[in-house]
Amino acid sequence: MEKFTKLSGVAAPMPLVNIDTDMIIPKQFLKTIKRTGLGASLFDEMRFDRDGNEIGDFVLNLPAYREARVLVAGDNFGCGSSREHAPWALLDFGIRCVISTSFADIFYNNCFKNGILPIKLPKEQVDALMEDAERGSNARMTVDLEEQTITGSDGEVYGFEIDPFRKHCLLNGLDDIGLTTETAAASIDAYEAKAAERRPWL
Amino acid sequence: MTMTAPRTLYDKIWDDHVAHEAEDGTCRLYIDRHLVHEVTSPQAFEGLRIAGRKVRAPEKTVAVPDHNVPTDPTRLEGIKDEQSRIQVEALRQNAREFGIELYDIDDDRQGIVHIIGPEQGWTQPGMTIVCGDSHTATHGAFGALAHGIGTSEVEHVLATQTLIQKKSRNMLVEVDGDLAPGVTAKDITLSIIGRTGTAGGTGHVIEYAGSAIRNLTMEGRMTVCNMAIEGGARAGLVAPDVKTIDYVKGRPNAPKGGQWELAVTYWNTLQSDEGAHYDQVVRMDAAEIPPVVTWGTSPEDVLPITGEVPDPEIFDGGKIEAARRSLAYMGLTPGQKLNEIEIDTVFIGSCTNGRIEDLREVAKIMKGRKVKDGLRAMIVPGSGLVRLQAEEEGIAQRLQEAGFEWRMAGCSMCLGMNPDQLSPGERCASTSNRNFEGRQGYKGRTHLMSPAMAAAAAVTGRLTDVRDLM
Numbered sequence: 001m002e003k004f005t006k007l008s009g010v011a012a013p014m015p016l017v018n019i020d021t022d023m024i025i026p027k028q029f030l031k032t033i034k035r036t037g038l039g040a041s042l043f044d045e046m047r048f049d050r051d052g053n054e055i056g057d058f059v060l061n062l063p064a065y066r067e068a069r070v071l072v073a074g075d076n077f078g079c080g081s082s083r084e085h086a087p088w089a090l091l092d093f094g095i096r097c098v099i100s101t102s103f104a105d106i107f108y109n110n111c112f113k114n115g116i117l118p119i120k121l122p123k124e125q126v127d128a129l130m131e132d133a134e135r136g137s138n139a140r141m142t143v144d145l146e147e148q149t150i151t152g153s154d155g156e157v158y159g160f161e162i163d164p165f166r167k168h169c170l171l172n173g174l175d176d177i178g179l180t181t182e183t184a185a186a187s188i189d190a191y192e193a194k195a196a197e198r199r200p201w202l
Numbered sequence: 203m204t205m206t207a208p209r210t211l212y213d214k215i216w217d218d219h220v221a222h223e224a225e226d227g228t229c230r231l232y233i234d235r236h237l238v239h240e241v242t243s244p245q246a247f248e249g250l251r252i253a254g255r256k257v258r259a260p261e262k263t264v265a266v267p268d269h270n271v272p273t274d275p276t277r278l279e280g281i282k283d284e285q286s287r288i289q290v291e292a293l294r295q296n297a298r299e300f301g302i303e304l305y306d307i308d309d310d311r312q313g314i315v316h317i318i319g320p321e322q323g324w325t326q327p328g329m330t331i332v333c334g335d336s337h338t339a340t341h342g343a344f345g346a347l348a349h350g351i352g353t354s355e356v357e358h359v360l361a362t363q364t365l366i367q368k369k370s371r372n373m374l375v376e377v378d379g380d381l382a383p384g385v386t387a388k389d390i391t392l393s394i395i396g397r398t399g400t401a402g403g404t405g406h407v408i409e410y411a412g413s414a415i416r417n418l419t420m421e422g423r424m425t426v427c428n429m430a431i432e433g434g435a436r437a438g439l440v441a442p443d444v445k446t447i448d449y450v451k452g453r454p455n456a457p458k459g460g461q462w463e464l465a466v467t468y469w470n471t472l473q474s475d476e477g478a479h480y481d482q483v484v485r486m487d488a489a490e491i492p493p494v495v496t497w498g499t500s501p502e503d504v505l506p507i508t509g510e511v512p513d514p515e516i517f518d519g520g521k522i523e524a525a526r527r528s529l530a531y532m533g534l535t536p537g538q539k540l541n542e543i544e545i546d547t548v549f550i551g552s553c554t555n556g557r558i559e560d561l562r563e564v565a566k567i568m569k570g571r572k573v574k575d576g577l578r579a580m581i582v583p584g585s586g587l588v589r590l591q592a593e594e595e596g597i598a599q600r601l602q603e604a605g606f607e608w609r610m611a612g613c614s615m616c617l618g619m620n621p622d623q624l625s626p627g628e629r630c631a632s633t634s635n636r637n638f639e640g641r642q643g644y645k646g647r648t649h650l651m652s653p654a655m656a657a658a659a660a661v662t663g664r665l666t667d668v669r670d671l672m
């Protein structure tokens with residue numbers, strides 16, 4: 001997994017609430033057996049018409065936001081299915097940070113497994129950053145994970161909370177399986193032995 | 203003896219599965235059962251292969267293709283869509299290579315992963331169950347802690363039989379009283395989401411309790427828990443009782459002999475203690491729940507069938523824009539009566555409502571009636587065994603005579619990753635769980651409802667109050 005330390009770039013505003021995973025990556029793209037290449041299909045049904053032409057007013061089609069690295073989105077971003085194709089598609093497009101008031105649980109988890117930083121902020125702050133993002137390509141945001149800050153284009157700084165374990169993994173690009181094997185293998189063995197005694201039917 | 207604080211059912215299952223806890227509270231939760239399907243697993247197996255890792259507990263893992271498989275009999279000659287075929291083939295190969303049991307598409311036991319888990323007795327009370335699929339919540343109906351996970355987590359569970367988790371909060375949804383005639387488990391679960399919203403359960407595990415939940419059959423409880431995820435929760439739970447235990451008994455993978463007695467003794471301890479703490483409590487009166495339908499493109503867009511399409515301006519904040527967008531997408535106007543909305547298609551199936559009881563409900567409403575001329579109406583049993591049982595009971599024949607297509611098992615039009623899809627603008631009365639834009643096919647329009655309500659719609663060709671046909 002690629003490390004996440006500091007990110008600076010244009011933020012795209014998507015004020016819609018309940019942006020679901022079917023919107024982020026529609027089901028016809030889930031038939032891949034790879035993790036890469038999904039960026040071209042990110043938000044497919046909002047971004048392209050049926051003939052594959054771009055829909056002009058969709059935010060990521062506007063010249064200002066084609067290179068967006070951050071999304072500022074309405075409440076409950078990423079609701080719906082467990083498809084990790086959603087963060088894969090965001091990542092492949094180049095988006096490494098999503099800011100919203102709330103996220104659906106599974107999507108939120110999946111982000112961390114792929115080097116994407118989802119940031120939860122109070123409504124007023126998301127609104128302010130949304131306004132900032134609406135100013136287009138001159139409005140670059142900087143997200144600093146170590147410091148846990150977002151700096152808006154006018155230099156305004158917002159702090160954010162993040163679980164320390166997740167922060168550590170993101171900062172260092174750690175692989176979960178390696179980590180579990182390193183730190184917990186003996187405990188898992190012991191657990192299995194104990195469970196076999198207590199609940200032998202399993 | 204030390205006194206422990208009263209615990210919820212979720213607390214108990216959680217405590218019994220923590221294999222490792224780090225100082226910051228991050229846990230490795232031991233997973234008793236891992237269900238795998240073709241869409242969210244190929245990258246996980248690939249990851250194992252690249253890292254030279256094995257599946258830690260193949261005997262606790264079961265695989266089944268369901269999302270991609272066509273539901274007409276020609277599938278047995280090979281899946282025509284190339285990408286779907288590759289994905290199903292990849293699952294087959296991975297199951298073989300890693301020693302995992304697979305129910306292939308020519309096996310009667312094949313079906314939607316969340317239907318076959320309970321059916322084959324893989325799902326048992328007190329277990330932790332995961333699957334790379336959000337509707338894993340379904341299995342919570344047995345008092346199992348069951349949740350959907352992403353593909354990286356699938357790989358993590360395959361390799362370590364654990365999941366990295368932090369504990370969620372407890373939420374209680376209590377539904378008391380008797381349901382009115384024509385009102386079913388689906389109306390309960392949709393009404394809860396209509397009340398709490400799709401983010402209402404975020405960060406929580408919901409325990410469903412109350413007499414109305416207790417009075418549901420196991421099938422009904424599965425329908426309720428299935429949609430815990432649409433309510434934003436990580437999982438849904440119903441405490442096991444006699445019904446649960448009777449349902450599990452004798453299933454192919456249920457405990458046998460002396461083990462059975464031990465298991466039942468343990469299962470009987472799986473209730474929330476008196477005085478256990480819930481972070482959020484929602485109470486509903488079952489008698490006040492009417493038959494409902496969705497009008498928009500979020501599962502929280504729920505209204506009684508007697509209602510009208512709402513004006514987006516009645517909502518707050520970002521929901522106004524979302525509601526406007528929904529109405530444009532759904533081709534509806536504020537003030538339109540819901541029971542005058544005409545439909546083109548009826549879909550009965552999915553992990554929400556593809557069980558035998560659901561098909562019986564449909565058969566009951568269809569008795570002496572026909573599917574309206576010109577409608578496309580399909581029934582897709584949740585598993586090959588549900589299909590066989592319905593055929594044995596004579597339901598299949600009767601429903602076919604009434605004008606329904608009778609399909610093979612799979613996810614089918616719940617998500618249209620297979621050939622069963624809506625075409626643009628087509629409007630569907632559906633027993634599935636998601637009405638998102640494009641969910642059932644590009645520009646397809648979905649109204650969620652119970653099997654009985656979908657049957658009523660099949661008869662009249664419009665959204666219909668099932669009570670009018672009773």
Ligand code: SF4
Pocket residue numbers: 268269314315316335337552553554612613616617634635
């Ligand atoms: S029936 Fe629908 S919701 Fe259930 S597992 Fe299949 S696609 Fe998912």
